Amino acid sequence: MSTAAPAPPAAADKVPRTERGRQTLRKLLNAAEIEFGEKGFHEASINGITTRAGTALGSFYTYFDSKEAIFRALVGDLSARVREAARQRQEEPRPALEQERVALTGFLRFAATHKEIYQIIDEAKFVDPESYREHYRSTARRILDRLEAGIARGELRDDLEEAHAWAIMGMNVFLGMRYAVWDDEDPDRIAAVAADILGRGIAKA
Amino acid sequence: MSTAAPAPPAAADKVPRTERGRQTLRKLLNAAEIEFGEKGFHEASINGITTRAGTALGSFYTYFDSKEAIFRALVGDLSARVREAARQRQEEPRPALEQERVALTGFLRFAATHKEIYQIIDEAKFVDPESYREHYRSTARRILDRLEAGIARGELRDDLEEAHAWAIMGMNVFLGMRYAVWDDEDPDRIAAVAADILGRGIAKA
Secondary structure, three states, rough: OOOOOOOOOOOOOOOOOHHHHHHHHHHHHHHHHHHHHHHHHHHHHHHHHHHHHHOOHHHHHHHHOOHHHHHHHHHHHHHHHHHHHHHOOOOOOOOHHHHHHHHHHHHHHHHHHHHHHHHOOOOOOHHOHHHHHHHHHHHHHHHHHHHHHHHHHEEEEEOOHHHHHHHHHHHHHHHHHHHHHOOOOOOHHHHHHHHHHHOOOEEOO | OOOOOOOOOOOOOOOOOOOOHHHHHHHHHHHHHHHHHHHHHHHOOOOHHHHHHHHHHHHHHHHOOOHHHHHHHHHHHHHHHHHHHHHHHOOOOOOHHHHHHHHHHHHHHHHHHHHOOOHHHHHHHHHHHHHHHHHHHHHHHHHHHHHHHHHHOOEEEEOOHHHHHHHHHHHHHHHHHHHHOOOOOOOOHHHHHHHHHHHHEEOOO
Protein backbone atom coordinates (compact mmCIF):
# COMPACT_ATOMS: atom_id res chain seq x y z
CA MET A 1 0.00 0.00 0.00
CA SER A 2 1.14 3.53 -0.61
CA THR A 3 1.35 4.20 3.10
CA ALA A 4 4.09 1.58 3.56
CA ALA A 5 7.29 3.24 2.36
CA PRO A 6 9.33 0.72 0.35
CA ALA A 7 13.01 0.42 1.14
CA PRO A 8 15.04 2.87 -0.99
CA PRO A 9 16.91 1.11 -3.78
CA ALA A 10 20.64 0.75 -3.28
CA ALA A 11 22.01 3.85 -4.96
CA ALA A 12 25.53 2.53 -5.16
CA ASP A 13 27.43 -0.74 -5.02
CA LYS A 14 28.87 0.32 -1.66
CA VAL A 15 26.81 2.30 0.85
CA PRO A 16 28.49 5.40 2.35
CA ARG A 17 28.75 5.34 6.13
CA THR A 18 29.43 9.04 6.78
CA GLU A 19 27.50 12.20 5.96
CA ARG A 20 30.47 13.34 3.89
CA GLY A 21 30.34 10.06 1.99
CA ARG A 22 26.63 10.49 1.33
CA GLN A 23 27.30 13.97 -0.05
CA THR A 24 30.01 12.65 -2.36
CA LEU A 25 27.70 9.91 -3.62
CA ARG A 26 24.94 12.48 -4.23
CA LYS A 27 27.36 14.69 -6.18
CA LEU A 28 28.43 11.74 -8.31
CA LEU A 29 24.83 10.74 -9.10
CA ASN A 30 23.85 14.34 -9.93
CA ALA A 31 26.89 14.66 -12.18
CA ALA A 32 26.09 11.30 -13.82
CA GLU A 33 22.55 12.50 -14.53
CA ILE A 34 23.92 15.46 -16.49
CA GLU A 35 26.75 13.53 -18.16
CA PHE A 36 24.55 10.62 -19.35
CA GLY A 37 21.66 12.97 -20.18
CA GLU A 38 23.82 15.21 -22.36
CA LYS A 39 26.15 12.69 -23.97
CA GLY A 40 24.29 9.40 -23.87
CA PHE A 41 25.72 6.26 -22.32
CA HIS A 42 28.34 5.44 -24.95
CA GLU A 43 29.89 8.91 -25.17
CA ALA A 44 29.74 9.52 -21.43
CA SER A 45 32.88 8.83 -19.37
CA ILE A 46 33.81 8.27 -15.73
CA ASN A 47 36.24 11.16 -16.09
CA GLY A 48 33.45 13.42 -17.33
CA ILE A 49 31.36 12.45 -14.30
CA THR A 50 34.08 13.10 -11.68
CA THR A 51 35.03 16.39 -13.36
CA ARG A 52 31.42 17.59 -13.24
CA ALA A 53 31.11 16.36 -9.64
CA GLY A 54 34.38 17.99 -8.60
CA THR A 55 35.51 14.73 -6.97
CA ALA A 56 38.65 12.67 -7.31
CA LEU A 57 38.65 9.55 -9.47
CA GLY A 58 39.31 7.51 -6.33
CA SER A 59 35.98 8.67 -4.85
CA PHE A 60 34.21 7.27 -7.89
CA TYR A 61 35.75 3.83 -7.39
CA THR A 62 34.88 3.93 -3.69
CA TYR A 63 31.25 3.62 -4.74
CA PHE A 64 31.18 2.17 -8.26
CA ASP A 65 33.15 -0.40 -10.21
CA SER A 66 32.35 0.88 -13.69
CA LYS A 67 30.38 3.24 -15.92
CA GLU A 68 27.71 0.51 -16.17
CA ALA A 69 27.46 0.39 -12.36
CA ILE A 70 26.83 4.12 -11.90
CA PHE A 71 24.37 4.11 -14.81
CA ARG A 72 22.42 1.30 -13.14
CA ALA A 73 22.53 3.16 -9.81
CA LEU A 74 21.37 6.34 -11.54
CA VAL A 75 18.31 4.62 -13.03
CA GLY A 76 17.40 3.33 -9.55
CA ASP A 77 18.03 6.77 -8.07
CA LEU A 78 15.87 8.57 -10.66
CA SER A 79 13.17 5.93 -10.19
CA ALA A 80 13.18 6.64 -6.43
CA ARG A 81 13.15 10.41 -6.98
CA VAL A 82 10.21 10.14 -9.41
CA ARG A 83 8.41 8.15 -6.72
CA GLU A 84 9.14 10.86 -4.15
CA ALA A 85 8.02 13.60 -6.52
CA ALA A 86 4.73 11.79 -7.14
CA ARG A 87 4.24 11.22 -3.44
CA GLN A 88 4.89 14.80 -2.33
CA ARG A 89 2.05 16.34 -0.39
CA GLN A 90 0.40 12.92 -0.30
CA GLU A 91 0.73 12.64 3.48
CA GLU A 92 -2.81 13.73 4.18
CA PRO A 93 -5.40 11.24 2.96
CA ARG A 94 -7.08 12.31 -0.28
CA PRO A 95 -9.83 10.89 -2.46
CA ALA A 96 -8.36 8.33 -4.89
CA LEU A 97 -8.87 10.37 -8.07
CA GLU A 98 -7.44 13.46 -6.39
CA GLN A 99 -4.43 11.38 -5.37
CA GLU A 100 -3.79 10.41 -9.01
CA ARG A 101 -4.04 14.04 -10.05
CA VAL A 102 -1.58 15.16 -7.37
CA ALA A 103 0.82 12.32 -8.23
CA LEU A 104 0.83 13.29 -11.92
CA THR A 105 1.29 16.98 -11.10
CA GLY A 106 4.31 16.09 -8.98
CA PHE A 107 5.73 13.90 -11.74
CA LEU A 108 5.23 16.62 -14.39
CA ARG A 109 7.02 19.17 -12.20
CA PHE A 110 9.89 16.75 -11.66
CA ALA A 111 10.17 15.94 -15.38
CA ALA A 112 10.12 19.65 -16.30
CA THR A 113 13.16 20.28 -14.12
CA HIS A 114 14.87 16.95 -15.00
CA LYS A 115 14.28 16.86 -18.73
CA GLU A 116 17.04 14.30 -19.21
CA ILE A 117 15.12 11.66 -17.27
CA TYR A 118 13.35 10.26 -20.34
CA GLN A 119 16.65 10.07 -22.21
CA ILE A 120 18.24 8.11 -19.36
CA ILE A 121 15.33 5.75 -18.65
CA ASP A 122 14.89 5.07 -22.36
CA GLU A 123 18.58 4.42 -22.83
CA ALA A 124 18.41 1.94 -19.94
CA LYS A 125 16.30 -0.20 -22.26
CA PHE A 126 19.47 -0.82 -24.26
CA VAL A 127 22.19 -0.49 -21.64
CA ASP A 128 20.51 -2.24 -18.72
CA PRO A 129 17.15 -3.78 -19.73
CA GLU A 130 16.42 -5.17 -16.27
CA SER A 131 16.59 -1.67 -14.67
CA TYR A 132 14.28 -0.42 -17.40
CA ARG A 133 11.67 -3.08 -16.74
CA GLU A 134 12.02 -2.72 -12.98
CA HIS A 135 11.45 1.03 -13.18
CA TYR A 136 8.12 0.56 -14.93
CA ARG A 137 7.08 -2.55 -13.01
CA SER A 138 7.58 -0.80 -9.67
CA THR A 139 5.86 2.38 -10.87
CA ALA A 140 2.84 0.35 -12.05
CA ARG A 141 2.83 -1.57 -8.76
CA ARG A 142 2.67 1.73 -6.85
CA ILE A 143 -0.25 2.95 -8.96
CA LEU A 144 -2.04 -0.37 -8.46
CA ASP A 145 -1.49 -0.06 -4.68
CA ARG A 146 -3.18 3.33 -4.75
CA LEU A 147 -6.05 1.97 -6.87
CA GLU A 148 -6.55 -0.93 -4.48
CA ALA A 149 -6.66 1.47 -1.54
CA GLY A 150 -9.31 3.47 -3.42
CA ILE A 151 -11.31 0.30 -4.08
CA ALA A 152 -11.06 -0.65 -0.39
CA ARG A 153 -12.44 2.78 0.55
CA GLY A 154 -15.33 2.26 -1.88
CA GLU A 155 -14.25 5.15 -4.12
CA LEU A 156 -13.18 3.20 -7.19
CA ARG A 157 -14.76 0.45 -9.27
CA ASP A 158 -13.86 -2.89 -7.77
CA ASP A 159 -12.94 -4.51 -11.10
CA LEU A 160 -9.77 -2.46 -11.58
CA GLU A 161 -6.63 -4.55 -12.16
CA GLU A 162 -2.99 -4.35 -13.19
CA ALA A 163 -3.86 -3.31 -16.75
CA HIS A 164 -5.59 -0.18 -15.43
CA ALA A 165 -2.39 0.74 -13.61
CA TRP A 166 -0.33 0.29 -16.80
CA ALA A 167 -2.83 2.39 -18.75
CA ILE A 168 -2.59 5.20 -16.17
CA MET A 169 1.22 5.00 -16.16
CA GLY A 170 1.28 5.20 -19.97
CA MET A 171 -0.92 8.31 -19.92
CA ASN A 172 1.37 9.92 -17.36
CA VAL A 173 4.60 9.05 -19.19
CA PHE A 174 3.40 10.36 -22.55
CA LEU A 175 1.86 13.53 -21.09
CA GLY A 176 5.19 14.11 -19.32
CA MET A 177 7.21 13.63 -22.49
CA ARG A 178 5.00 15.89 -24.60
CA TYR A 179 4.12 18.64 -22.11
CA ALA A 180 6.93 18.68 -19.52
CA VAL A 181 10.00 17.64 -21.54
CA TRP A 182 9.31 18.77 -25.12
CA ASP A 183 7.25 21.75 -23.95
CA ASP A 184 6.63 23.66 -20.74
CA GLU A 185 2.90 23.41 -20.30
CA ASP A 186 1.22 24.19 -17.00
CA PRO A 187 1.42 20.91 -15.01
CA ASP A 188 -1.92 21.59 -13.31
CA ARG A 189 -3.71 21.95 -16.62
CA ILE A 190 -2.23 18.71 -18.02
CA ALA A 191 -2.83 16.74 -14.81
CA ALA A 192 -6.45 17.92 -14.91
CA VAL A 193 -6.88 16.35 -18.37
CA ALA A 194 -5.73 12.94 -17.12
CA ALA A 195 -7.76 13.22 -13.90
CA ASP A 196 -10.79 14.09 -15.94
CA ILE A 197 -10.39 11.00 -18.17
CA LEU A 198 -10.12 8.84 -15.04
CA GLY A 199 -13.03 10.62 -13.41
CA ARG A 200 -15.64 10.37 -16.13
CA GLY A 201 -14.19 9.08 -19.39
CA ILE A 202 -14.46 11.00 -22.64
CA ALA A 203 -18.01 10.20 -23.77
CA LYS A 204 -20.64 12.90 -23.90
CA ALA A 205 -22.81 12.62 -20.80
CA MET B 1 -9.86 13.36 -40.42
CA SER B 2 -9.51 9.61 -40.28
CA THR B 3 -11.40 9.21 -43.54
CA ALA B 4 -8.78 11.20 -45.48
CA ALA B 5 -5.91 8.77 -46.07
CA PRO B 6 -2.59 10.57 -45.55
CA ALA B 7 0.10 10.10 -48.16
CA PRO B 8 2.31 7.10 -47.30
CA PRO B 9 5.74 8.13 -46.02
CA ALA B 10 8.60 7.68 -48.45
CA ALA B 11 9.88 4.22 -47.57
CA ALA B 12 13.21 4.69 -49.31
CA ASP B 13 15.46 7.40 -50.64
CA LYS B 14 14.66 6.24 -54.15
CA VAL B 15 11.21 4.97 -55.09
CA PRO B 16 11.13 1.67 -57.03
CA ARG B 17 9.40 1.91 -60.39
CA THR B 18 8.76 -1.78 -61.04
CA GLU B 19 6.85 -4.48 -59.13
CA ARG B 20 10.12 -6.41 -58.82
CA GLY B 21 11.77 -3.31 -57.35
CA ARG B 22 8.95 -2.91 -54.86
CA GLN B 23 9.42 -6.53 -53.80
CA THR B 24 13.15 -6.03 -53.32
CA LEU B 25 12.53 -2.90 -51.23
CA ARG B 26 9.98 -4.80 -49.11
CA LYS B 27 12.49 -7.63 -48.58
CA LEU B 28 15.16 -5.13 -47.49
CA LEU B 29 12.82 -3.38 -45.03
CA ASN B 30 11.62 -6.70 -43.57
CA ALA B 31 15.22 -7.86 -43.21
CA ALA B 32 16.18 -4.53 -41.62
CA GLU B 33 13.35 -4.91 -39.11
CA ILE B 34 14.84 -8.23 -37.95
CA GLU B 35 18.47 -7.11 -38.11
CA PHE B 36 17.93 -3.86 -36.16
CA GLY B 37 15.46 -5.52 -33.79
CA GLU B 38 17.86 -8.34 -32.91
CA LYS B 39 21.19 -6.51 -32.92
CA GLY B 40 20.35 -2.89 -32.24
CA PHE B 41 21.45 -0.08 -34.54
CA HIS B 42 25.14 -0.04 -33.70
CA GLU B 43 25.74 -3.78 -34.08
CA ALA B 44 23.53 -4.11 -37.15
CA SER B 45 25.21 -4.03 -40.58
CA ILE B 46 24.22 -3.48 -44.19
CA ASN B 47 25.76 -6.86 -44.94
CA GLY B 48 23.56 -8.49 -42.29
CA ILE B 49 20.50 -6.88 -43.86
CA THR B 50 21.25 -7.97 -47.44
CA THR B 51 22.15 -11.49 -46.29
CA ARG B 52 18.83 -11.81 -44.46
CA ALA B 53 17.00 -10.32 -47.44
CA GLY B 54 18.80 -12.59 -49.91
CA THR B 55 19.61 -9.60 -52.10
CA ALA B 56 22.86 -8.33 -53.58
CA LEU B 57 24.67 -5.43 -51.93
CA GLY B 58 24.06 -3.42 -55.12
CA SER B 59 20.29 -3.70 -54.56
CA PHE B 60 20.72 -2.10 -51.15
CA TYR B 61 22.51 0.90 -52.62
CA THR B 62 19.86 1.24 -55.30
CA TYR B 63 17.48 2.32 -52.55
CA PHE B 64 19.57 3.53 -49.62
CA ASP B 65 22.79 5.47 -49.13
CA SER B 66 23.64 4.19 -45.67
CA LYS B 67 22.63 2.19 -42.59
CA GLU B 68 21.17 5.44 -41.17
CA ALA B 69 19.03 5.87 -44.29
CA ILE B 70 17.42 2.41 -44.12
CA PHE B 71 16.90 2.80 -40.36
CA ARG B 72 15.06 6.08 -40.94
CA ALA B 73 13.02 4.46 -43.71
CA LEU B 74 12.22 1.51 -41.44
CA VAL B 75 10.86 3.79 -38.68
CA GLY B 76 8.61 5.47 -41.26
CA ASP B 77 7.58 2.08 -42.62
CA LEU B 78 6.74 0.68 -39.17
CA SER B 79 4.85 3.87 -38.34
CA ALA B 80 2.76 3.42 -41.50
CA ARG B 81 2.14 -0.26 -40.77
CA VAL B 82 1.05 0.52 -37.20
CA ARG B 83 -1.37 3.05 -38.68
CA GLU B 84 -2.72 0.43 -41.07
CA ALA B 85 -3.04 -2.15 -38.28
CA ALA B 86 -5.02 0.32 -36.15
CA ARG B 87 -7.22 1.24 -39.09
CA GLN B 88 -8.06 -2.32 -40.13
CA ARG B 89 -11.74 -3.08 -40.23
CA GLN B 90 -12.39 0.63 -39.66
CA GLU B 91 -14.03 1.07 -43.08
CA GLU B 92 -17.56 0.86 -41.73
CA PRO B 93 -18.48 3.77 -39.47
CA ARG B 94 -18.41 2.91 -35.77
CA PRO B 95 -19.22 4.79 -32.58
CA ALA B 96 -16.16 6.78 -31.45
CA LEU B 97 -15.38 4.70 -28.36
CA GLU B 98 -15.79 1.48 -30.32
CA GLN B 99 -13.38 2.89 -32.91
CA GLU B 100 -10.72 3.45 -30.22
CA ARG B 101 -11.21 -0.11 -28.98
CA VAL B 102 -10.85 -1.58 -32.47
CA ALA B 103 -7.78 0.59 -33.17
CA LEU B 104 -6.08 -0.59 -29.97
CA THR B 105 -6.94 -4.25 -30.66
CA GLY B 106 -5.36 -3.90 -34.11
CA PHE B 107 -2.27 -2.29 -32.63
CA LEU B 108 -1.91 -4.98 -29.94
CA ARG B 109 -2.16 -7.73 -32.57
CA PHE B 110 0.47 -5.99 -34.69
CA ALA B 111 2.82 -5.50 -31.72
CA ALA B 112 2.42 -9.16 -30.67
CA THR B 113 3.66 -10.30 -34.07
CA HIS B 114 6.28 -7.52 -34.43
CA LYS B 115 7.74 -7.55 -30.95
CA GLU B 116 10.85 -5.71 -32.13
CA ILE B 117 8.85 -2.59 -32.97
CA TYR B 118 9.32 -1.02 -29.52
CA GLN B 119 13.04 -1.70 -29.66
CA ILE B 120 13.31 0.02 -33.05
CA ILE B 121 11.08 3.02 -32.30
CA ASP B 122 12.81 3.55 -28.94
CA GLU B 123 16.24 3.31 -30.50
CA ALA B 124 15.14 5.93 -33.04
CA LYS B 125 15.11 8.35 -30.10
CA PHE B 126 18.90 8.09 -30.09
CA VAL B 127 19.70 7.31 -33.71
CA ASP B 128 17.21 9.60 -35.43
CA PRO B 129 15.31 11.79 -32.92
CA GLU B 130 13.22 13.53 -35.57
CA SER B 131 11.75 10.20 -36.80
CA TYR B 132 10.97 9.32 -33.20
CA ARG B 133 9.06 12.55 -32.57
CA GLU B 134 7.34 12.38 -35.93
CA HIS B 135 6.12 8.84 -35.23
CA TYR B 136 4.39 9.94 -32.03
CA ARG B 137 3.24 13.32 -33.32
CA SER B 138 1.52 11.73 -36.31
CA THR B 139 0.01 8.96 -34.19
CA ALA B 140 -1.41 11.53 -31.74
CA ARG B 141 -2.69 13.62 -34.66
CA ARG B 142 -4.56 10.56 -35.98
CA ILE B 143 -6.15 9.90 -32.59
CA LEU B 144 -7.15 13.57 -32.30
CA ASP B 145 -8.73 13.40 -35.77
CA ARG B 146 -10.85 10.47 -34.61
CA LEU B 147 -11.80 12.30 -31.40
CA GLU B 148 -12.80 15.40 -33.36
CA ALA B 149 -14.97 13.28 -35.64
CA GLY B 150 -16.62 11.80 -32.51
CA ILE B 151 -17.21 15.30 -31.13
CA ALA B 152 -18.71 16.40 -34.45
CA ARG B 153 -21.11 13.44 -34.31
CA GLY B 154 -22.11 14.44 -30.78
CA GLU B 155 -20.70 11.24 -29.23
CA LEU B 156 -17.76 12.69 -27.30
CA ARG B 157 -17.36 15.59 -24.90
CA ASP B 158 -16.65 18.74 -26.87
CA ASP B 159 -13.79 19.88 -24.61
CA LEU B 160 -11.39 17.15 -25.74
CA GLU B 161 -8.04 18.43 -27.03
CA GLU B 162 -4.55 17.35 -28.05
CA ALA B 163 -3.64 16.28 -24.49
CA HIS B 164 -6.46 13.72 -24.51
CA ALA B 165 -4.99 12.21 -27.68
CA TRP B 166 -1.53 11.99 -26.06
CA ALA B 167 -3.05 10.39 -22.96
CA ILE B 168 -4.84 7.76 -25.10
CA MET B 169 -1.66 7.10 -27.11
CA GLY B 170 0.32 6.65 -23.89
CA MET B 171 -2.20 4.11 -22.57
CA ASN B 172 -2.03 2.21 -25.84
CA VAL B 173 1.79 2.21 -26.04
CA PHE B 174 2.25 0.99 -22.46
CA LEU B 175 -0.50 -1.64 -22.69
CA GLY B 176 1.19 -2.86 -25.89
CA MET B 177 4.63 -3.03 -24.27
CA ARG B 178 3.39 -4.87 -21.18
CA TYR B 179 0.75 -7.18 -22.66
CA ALA B 180 1.71 -7.70 -26.33
CA VAL B 181 5.52 -7.52 -26.28
CA TRP B 182 6.56 -8.69 -22.79
CA ASP B 183 3.58 -11.05 -22.52
CA ASP B 184 0.98 -12.55 -24.80
CA GLU B 185 -2.28 -11.43 -23.24
CA ASP B 186 -5.55 -11.61 -25.14
CA PRO B 187 -5.70 -8.33 -27.14
CA ASP B 188 -9.48 -8.15 -26.82
CA ARG B 189 -9.31 -8.29 -23.04
CA ILE B 190 -6.63 -5.56 -22.83
CA ALA B 191 -8.35 -3.32 -25.37
CA ALA B 192 -11.54 -3.65 -23.34
CA VAL B 193 -9.75 -2.26 -20.25
CA ALA B 194 -8.67 0.88 -22.13
CA ALA B 195 -12.08 1.28 -23.79
CA ASP B 196 -13.70 1.00 -20.43
CA ILE B 197 -11.51 3.77 -18.93
CA LEU B 198 -12.42 6.01 -21.87
CA GLY B 199 -16.07 5.04 -21.62
CA ARG B 200 -16.75 5.70 -17.96
CA GLY B 201 -13.54 6.41 -16.03
CA ILE B 202 -12.50 4.39 -13.00
CA ALA B 203 -14.66 5.90 -10.24
CA LYS B 204 -17.36 3.84 -8.60
CA ALA B 205 -20.71 4.82 -10.11
